[in-house]
Amino acid sequence: MQRRAVVTGLGIVSPVGIGSEATWDALVSGRSGIAxxxxxxxxxxxxxxxxxxxxxxxxxFMDPKDARRHDRNTHFAVAATGEALRDAGLLGENGLVGxxxxxDRFGMxxxxxxxxxxxxxxxHRTLLxxxxxxxxxxxxxxxxxxxxxxxxAIQYGIRGPNMAIVSACATGGHxxxxxxxTIVRGQADIMLGAGTEAPLVPLAFAGFGQMRALGTPxxxxxxxxxxxxxxxxxxxTRDGFVVSEGSAVLVIEELEHxxxxxxxxIAEVIGYGSSADAFDMAAxxxxxxxxxxxxxxxxxxxxxxxxxxxxINAHGTSTPLNDRYETMAIREVFGExxxxxxxxxxxxxxxxxxxAAGAIEAYVCAKVLATGCIPPTINxxxxxxxxxxxxxxxxxxxADVRVALSNSMGLGGHNSSVILxxxxx
Amino acid sequence: xxxxxxxxxPARRAVVTGLGAVTPIGNDVATFWSSLTAGTSGIATITLFDPSDLEVRxxxxxKAFEPRDWMDFKQxxxxxxxxxxxxxxxxxxxxDSGLEIGDHNRDDVAVxxxxxxxxxxxxxxxxxxxTxxxxxxxxxxxxxxxxxSMAAAQISIQxxxxxxxxxxxxxxxxxxxxxxxAQRLIERGDVDVxxxxxxxxxxxxxxxxxxxxxxxxxxxxxxxxxxxxxxxxDRDGFVFGEGAxxxxxxxxxxxxxxxxxxxxxxxxxxxxxxxxxxxxPDPSGYGATLAMRRAVGDAGLEMExxxxVVAHGTSTPLNDATETRAIRAAFGExxxxxxxxxxxxxxxxxxxAAGAISALAAVxAIRDGLIPPTINxxxxxxxxxxxxxxxxxxxQRxxxxxxxxxxxxxxxxxxxxxxxxx
Numbered sequence: 053m054q055r056r057a058v059v060t061g062l063g064i065v066s067p068v069g070i071g072s073e074a075t076w077d078a079l080v081s082g083r084s085g086i087a088x089x090x091x092x093x094x095x096x097x098x099x100x101x102x103x104x105x106x107x108x109x110x111x112x113f114m115d116p117k118d119a120r121r122h123d124r125n126t127h128f129a130v131a132a133t134g135e136a137l138r139d140a141g142l143l144g145e146n147g148l149v150g151x152x153x154x155x156d157r158f159g160m161x162x163x164x165x166x167x168x169x170x171x172x173x174x175x176h177r178t179l180l181x182x183x184x185x186x187x188x189x190x191x192x193x194x195x196x197x198x199x200x201x202x203x204x205a206i207q208y209g210i211r212g213p214n215m216a217i218v219s220a221c222a223t224g225g226h227x228x229x230x231x232x233x234t235i236v237r238g239q240a241d242i243m244l245g246a247g248t249e250a251p252l253v254p255l256a257f258a259g260f261g262q263m264r265a266l267g268t269p270x271x272x273x274x275x276x277x278x279x280x281x282x283x284x285x286x287x288x289t290r291d292g293f294v295v296s297e298g299s300a301v302l303v304i305e306e307l308e309h310x311x312x313x314x315x316x317x318i319a320e321v322i323g324y325g326s327s328a329d330a331f332d333m334a335a336x337x338x339x340x341x342x343x344x345x346x347x348x349x350x351x352x353x354x355x356x357x358x359x360x361x362x363x364i365n366a367h368g369t370s371t372p373l374n375d376r377y378e379t380m381a382i383r384e385v386f387g388e389x390x391x392x393x394x395x396x397x398x399x400x401x402x403x404x405x406x407x408a409a410g411a412i413e414a415y416v417c418a419k420v421l422a423t424g425c426i427p428p429t430i431n432x433x434x435x436x437x438x439x440x441x442x443x444x445x446x447x448x449x450x451a452d453v454r455v456a457l458s459n460s461m462g463l464g465g466h467n468s469s470v471i472l473x474x475x476x477x
Numbered sequence: 478x479x480x481x482x483x484x485x486x487p488a489r490r491a492v493v494t495g496l497g498a499v500t501p502i503g504n505d506v507a508t509f510w511s512s513l514t515a516g517t518s519g520i521a522t523i524t525l526f527d528p529s530d531l532e533v534r535x536x537x538x539x540k541a542f543e544p545r546d547w548m549d550f551k552q553x554x555x556x557x558x559x560x561x562x563x564x565x566x567x568x569x570x571x572x573d574s575g576l577e578i579g580d581h582n583r584d585d586v587a588v589x590x591x592x593x594x595x596x597x598x599x600x601x602x603x604x605x606x607x608t609x610x611x612x613x614x615x616x617x618x619x620x621x622x623x624x625x626s627m628a629a630a631q632i633s634i635q636x637x638x639x640x641x642x643x644x645x646x647x648x649x650x651x652x653x654x655x656x657x658x659a660q661r662l663i664e665r666g667d668v669d670v671x672x673x674x675x676x677x678x679x680x681x682x683x684x685x686x687x688x689x690x691x692x693x694x695x696x697x698x699x700x701x702x703x704x705x706x707x708x709x710x711d712r713d714g715f716v717f718g719e720g721a722x723x724x725x726x727x728x729x730x731x732x733x734x735x736x737x738x739x740x741x742x743x744x745x746x747x748x749x750x751x752x753x754x755x756x757x758p759d760p761s762g763y764g765a766t767l768a769m770r771r772a773v774g775d776a777g778l779e780m781e782x783x784x785x786v787v788a789h790g791t792s793t794p795l796n797d798a799t800e801t802r803a804i805r806a807a808f809g810e811x812x813x814x815x816x817x818x819x820x821x822x823x824x825x826x827x828x829x830a831a832g833a834i835s836a837l838a839a840v841x842a843i844r845d846g847l848i849p850p851t852i853n854x855x856x857x858x859x860x861x862x863x864x865x866x867x868x869x870x871x872x873q874r875x876x877x878x879x880x881x882x883x884x885x886x887x888x889x890x891x892x893x894x895x896x897x898x899x
Contacts, residue, residue, distance in 0.1 A: 096612055097612055156767060159749075161645075166595075166623070166625070167646075169600060172597060173600065175686070176600075179682055179683045179686050183530070184532065184685070184689070187686035187687045187690050188687065188690065189691040189692070191687040192687040192688055192691065193691075195597075196593055196594060197595070197625055198651075198884065201647075201750075201888075202750070202884075202887060202888065205750040205887065206887070211749060211767075212749060212750065213749065213750070214750030214888050215646065215647040215650075215654055216645065216646040217646070218595070218624070218626045218644040218646055219626045219643060220621075220624050223626075230645075230658075233661065237661065239747075254607060255600065255603050255604050255615070255619075256620070257612070258607050258613075259615055259616075259617075259620040260620060261612060261613075261615075262612075262613070262615050262616065262617040326587075326641035326642075326643065326667075327584070327640060327641060327642075328588070328630070328638060328640065328641065328642035329634075329639070330583065330637045330638055330639045331634065333555065333618075333621045333630060333634065334621050345584065463620070463621045463630075464621065464626055464630025464634075465633065466626060466630065466642055
């Protein structure tokens, strides 16, 4: 019999809240988490807005000594995982995965776009200013993209298959999809499908600024400065994305395994598709051609037709090209059914958390299926004549959503799509 | 134990049909293999930057690599060196396999090329520009160049490959992990062909400073070729290296249908986490033992069928003793009949490429019946008491080889390679 992968726990640290309750409340209320940068003096950069995680104290989630040595992306990962494990009923009283679970058959795919860039830059500065012997011996293992997956395993005692996946901004979707496939294939009974990112360093703003990729923090109607208006996915005035940070964790578990231990499945992960544009290292392929193939592959893996899908959590970055091509790709794949889809972009509120984005958005899909409430695309005021889908503008919507698809695309032409289904007995 | 719970379709078994290498001991497979079996060290004083104020000044660098031999100049300029090495190795592997990539198959080919640090060179260079010359002088290509996923992405772009393009990172286990991912994509029928491997190029001052301060690196600055001495009693750390290794893997039925020469099968593998420490291996070697047992089980083989272990063998005091213990625990009495060798004695530790370079050694050992040695082995360590194929290559038919890759943070990846069963 085919093994089925279900979501049994959720955890999140995001610019709109630490924890699932705070985050979900903000998302369905349409609250933006984007504001002026406070993590460093960013006045030399224009724009200087970001989706920062606010009021986050790593020592609330990990030993202060570990916290000091690790990068912020690892802090987020550890915090979000703790919440997800508790939600799934997997955390024992000693802070480790419970003794009733086989930790060797519990693994993770913990994605990130860039890993510990903060730690790496700190080491580089130390080298230049104070010499090679002052560079931290912890720098190297803590800057690698898989240091979050390593520390999460250590902190919670999770000993099965363990890796980080990196596919730029498509990472989160790949992580959730690969975690699901690991379970279906029988190589683990529980997997974390997750992403984390903490890219808010000056260099990132210099690099993205030079790419002319960032959104303008102004009200497009009044021209007044407004940080929260910088991300305007699908709006005719959109002009770039907002860099943000955070982590989301889905506990994905084999259905019978979940039932046997009395866990409460939130949704089922039924489809995963992955493709490459083979086109350009920065620009997406014409008409979202690669995105189309990823969505088709995910539908085929799920064994459902396009008309079975009710909701798409769009990649929706708020760049002119992405939103246009993604809309085209959705029209190509879904045909007439595209007009019956609800399509919204979480990035309107959270910004673009790079390697964490796909995991955050898979989290949103699971919550939509569980609650029947679709969070909106905020800052949507000026319909773009070419972009004619239902983007759930500005206000959350109650809807009977049975199947949700999440799109992720990344620099270099990576595409991933995952499909979740409401679990019905 | 640990055996995959699904039945496997022999037609979808993953096989190897092409190899590519850019390494400190040769920039193509033939040179790499003749150097490796001749026991030639690729370790020397650092030339890529001036190392004079560093405590450790030796590395295993790729020598005389000319990107323009493998890609056009403009593209090469917009690629970090780790991506250039990977694109070159992939070009070789694809040519070796005789695979034509075109409209008929480009959606059914995937790329899984892993790395440890990706474009850390670009991060360091970008930060230097930002601090010395200002934000508006930072290259608009910096972000895409530094992304660890860009080696895989560039291979896709350069070769018109449109299937899944994935980069997974498991520190020093990354290179081994790539083949597990590739095997999975092939067996579950997502694609017919995977360009799989690992790449690393992080020969920059901050890497050496950090690794030296960890106490991880050998300090034999005055005797570079003797610095990497895995399993030897006088080993004092690893030598940091760079390189790339790439395999063309495909479904057996696909290779047969196009009449490709099959170099080896990839019947199984496994990945585990120690959940122990961010940089030290679990001294019990439990995770490593588990990964070896699961990998051989996953391949449907018995432990006694394994003849050759391409060791992780980094030349650090801790790794080599722990790995020896783990091999003994995994294989029991059969451990004394195994040939165990470490190519890091010659190519150094190339982090994310190490597992891929080990895979080349495994496949070539199976092809040629020749096991490359562990060089610089002169004084036995009581804690390392296996047959490490000391100093000279050995003629021996190899039917089954495994490659070990263990990473910071306790990732353990093992891949099984076997003589083609067709």
